[in-house]
Amino acid sequence: MTTDLGPETLTAAVIDSFKNTPDERLKTVLESLTRHLHGFVREVAPSIEEWETAIDFLTATGQKCDDVRQEFILLSDVLGVSMMVETINDEETPDATDSTVLGPFHMVESPERTLGENISPESEGEVCVVRGRILSVTGDPVPGARIDVWQANTKGFYDVQQPGIQSIGNGRGLFTADDNGEFFFRSVVPSYYPIPTDGPVGSLLNATARHPYRPAHIHFIVAAPGFKELTTHIFVGDSDYIDSDAVFAVKHSLVKPFTTNPDPEAAAAFEVASPFVEGVIDIVLHPALHHRTPHDATTKEIAR
Amino acid sequence: MTTDLGPETLTAAVIDSFKNTPDERLKTVLESLTRHLHGFVREVAPSIEEWETAIDFLTATGQKCDDVRQEFILLSDVLGVSMMVETINDEETPDATDSTVLGPFHMVESPERTLGENISPESEGEVCVVRGRILSVTGDPVPGARIDVWQANTKGFYDVQQPGIQSIGNGRGLFTADDNGEFFFRSVVPSYYPIPTDGPVGSLLNATARHPYRPAHIHFIVAAPGFKELTTHIFVGDSDYIDSDAVFAVKHSLVKPFTTNPDPEAAAAFEVASPFVEGVIDIVLHPALHHRTPHDATTKEIAR
Numbered sequence: 001m002t003t004d005l006g007p008e009t010l011t012a013a014v015i016d017s018f019k020n021t022p023d024e025r026l027k028t029v030l031e032s033l034t035r036h037l038h039g040f041v042r043e044v045a046p047s048i049e050e051w052e053t054a055i056d057f058l059t060a061t062g063q064k065c066d067d068v069r070q071e072f073i074l075l076s077d078v079l080g081v082s083m084m085v086e087t088i089n090d091e092e093t094p095d096a097t098d099s100t101v102l103g104p105f106h107m108v109e110s111p112e113r114t115l116g117e118n119i120s121p122e123s124e125g126e127v128c129v130v131r132g133r134i135l136s137v138t139g140d141p142v143p144g145a146r147i148d149v150w151q152a153n154t155k156g157f158y159d160v161q162q163p164g165i166q167s168i169g170n171g172r173g174l175f176t177a178d179d180n181g182e183f184f185f186r187s188v189v190p191s192y193y194p195i196p197t198d199g200p201v202g203s204l205l206n207a208t209a210r211h212p213y214r215p216a217h218i219h220f221i222v223a224a225p226g227f228k229e230l231t232t233h234i235f236v237g238d239s240d241y242i243d244s245d246a247v248f249a250v251k252h253s254l255v256k257p258f259t260t261n262p263d264p265e266a267a268a269a270f271e272v273a274s275p276f277v278e279g280v281i282d283i284v285l286h287p288a289l290h291h292r293t294p295h296d297a298t299t300k301e302i303a304r
Numbered sequence: 305m306t307t308d309l310g311p312e313t314l315t316a317a318v319i320d321s322f323k324n325t326p327d328e329r330l331k332t333v334l335e336s337l338t339r340h341l342h343g344f345v346r347e348v349a350p351s352i353e354e355w356e357t358a359i360d361f362l363t364a365t366g367q368k369c370d371d372v373r374q375e376f377i378l379l380s381d382v383l384g385v386s387m388m389v390e391t392i393n394d395e396e397t398p399d400a401t402d403s404t405v406l407g408p409f410h411m412v413e414s415p416e417r418t419l420g421e422n423i424s425p426e427s428e429g430e431v432c433v434v435r436g437r438i439l440s441v442t443g444d445p446v447p448g449a450r451i452d453v454w455q456a457n458t459k460g461f462y463d464v465q466q467p468g469i470q471s472i473g474n475g476r477g478l479f480t481a482d483d484n485g486e487f488f489f490r491s492v493v494p495s496y497y498p499i500p501t502d503g504p505v506g507s508l509l510n511a512t513a514r515h516p517y518r519p520a521h522i523h524f525i526v527a528a529p530g531f532k533e534l535t536t537h538i539f540v541g542d543s544d545y546i547d548s549d550a551v552f553a554v555k556h557s558l559v560k561p562f563t564t565n566p567d568p569e570a571a572a573a574f575e576v577a578s579p580f581v582e583g584v585i586d587i588v589l590h591p592a593l594h595h596r597t598p599h600d601a602t603t604k605e606i607a608r
Binding site for chain 2 (some may be wrong): 002003004006011014020021023027030032033034039041042045046048050051055058059060061062063072080081082084085086087088207208231245250251252
């Protein structure tokens with residue numbers, strides 16, 4: 001039946017409408033979406049006005065997006081969906097470094113930089129060195145690994161949030177690990193900051209009495225041939241909000257102390273004044289187990 | 305715990321984050337949303353690429369919306385959500401005329417017209433008269449009821465879809481029922497048509513091998529003091545796609561034959577050539593049982 005449908009019969013009818021979907025994976029996803037979405041609607045039994053509010057909210061969320069702002073990722077983040085997707089895709093790699101959310105600010109390419117370079121030349125604040133090794137799960141170094149990093153300045157803003165104040169690329173860098181799998185760069189110690197609150201997601205947090213803050217962190221994406229790409233953070237150990245991240249993304253294994261290194265020779269090697277603050281994280285990559293499946297390409301079609 | 309969260313623990317943490325929401329209804333809705341949304345994500349276990357596809361799809365859907373296009377309503381329609389919300393809100397009124405979906409084209413005000421006026425002066429096609437009575441469930445007429453109607457032309461386009469070809473207001477009219485609760489107006493017999501397929505929703509239908517067609521219909525919103533507002537359609541009896549409406553909105557009680565009336569006096573009264581085609585629907589309103597609840601206003605805040 002496809003007429004005279006109501007709460008008890010609509011779900012089967014909508015699922016049936018997808019029965020000729022050529023791509024099996026897309027069909028599975030839409031069937032599951034229909035069941036769960038309809039289950040939600042049946043459970044809360046929205047008034048017409050509430051449905052209109054939901055339509056308005058989703059529309060405003062889409063319209064807030066532009067080249068440097070991704071409000072739907074922010075919504076996914078504050079609803080815990082981003083972290084769930086990350087951890088689901090991380091479950092098979094317990095020996096590797098934990099992953100965490102991508103966040104909404106990986107929207108521009110990081111400038112290629114040489115090891116030791118300052119990623120935050122336009123940022124004031126406490127100078128620091130961030131360093132570590134890229135390793136396999138067997139402890140072998142991964143020379144040539146590509147390390148993409150990005151962070152906010154000490155005011156809590158990414159480059160793309162402050163046109164005219166920060167140049168694109170400030171707070172970002174793309175590095176290549178050396179022959180020992182080591183990486184090191186200069187920056188400023190990042191600060192905790194609020195996620196953008198001037199859009200629908202900010203209104204949602206406000207209406208639910210939730211704070212918008214994320215603990216201080218530096219983003220990493222690490223990639224190397226033969227390994228699974230890793231998206232993660234290093235969190236600054238003594239930051240506020242470590243235990244109440246607005247996007248549920250803290251893993252304690254990623255919280256690292258930023259401590260003072262008194263060694264004048266190390267300071268000279270990193271070309272910073274002595275003593276200096278440093279954060280150290282070794283990043284362990286898991287071997288690539290999976291290739292992109294064909295359905296990834298097919299489902300992507302529908303977004304065009 | 306709000307750190308080291310994974311698929312099994314994130315749902316409780318996100319629900320807990322909403323615990324201080326001042327508005328109880330909003331809290332209930334968000335708790336239910338979190339459970340069902342997380343259930344969907346756990347079940348399909350999307351790859352990172354699939355999650356990105358979903359973000360892109362939702363963003364594109366929001367960005368397709370403008371003053372005369374509402375792609376999120378269209379998405380709600382093709383997923384059967386709009387019809388579910390309508391029928392849930394209709395369950396208490398079995399004696400009244402069935403409701404059906406609002407659709408995405410009620411975006412401009414219908415011009416005030418006098419009974420008998422042609423709502424489609426710019427449309428070619430078969431002239432028809434649409435008429436009926438607005439009644440209470442006890443069969444009493446509802447004089448002064450306000451009847452807002454809108455329809456596509458015989459090419460299948462609403463005024464807002466054809467700037468430069470149709471003026472805003474063509475195919476629309478706002479009427480007031482006479483002292484006998486009667487209404488009547490001239491128009492052209494509408495045609496079945498495809499919902500707009502040039503956006504993300506069209507891509508979704510294409511990817512799922514679903515047709516985009518809706519059977520021929522005229523939209524109605526009927527309102528009168530002391531009665532519950534009714535959103536519905538009259539469907540043209542012999543239209544294609546009556547049994548496979550792309551938005552699941554057909555109720556057989558709303559399907560009416562558009563038949564030839566041979567009475568020359570009736571033709572003269574309606575100022576049309578004889579014989580003429582007419583569609584007749586009596587619309588039964590249910591007494592208003594509910595007032596808008598305070599949470600409608602509060603949840604609306606978050607969309608601003």
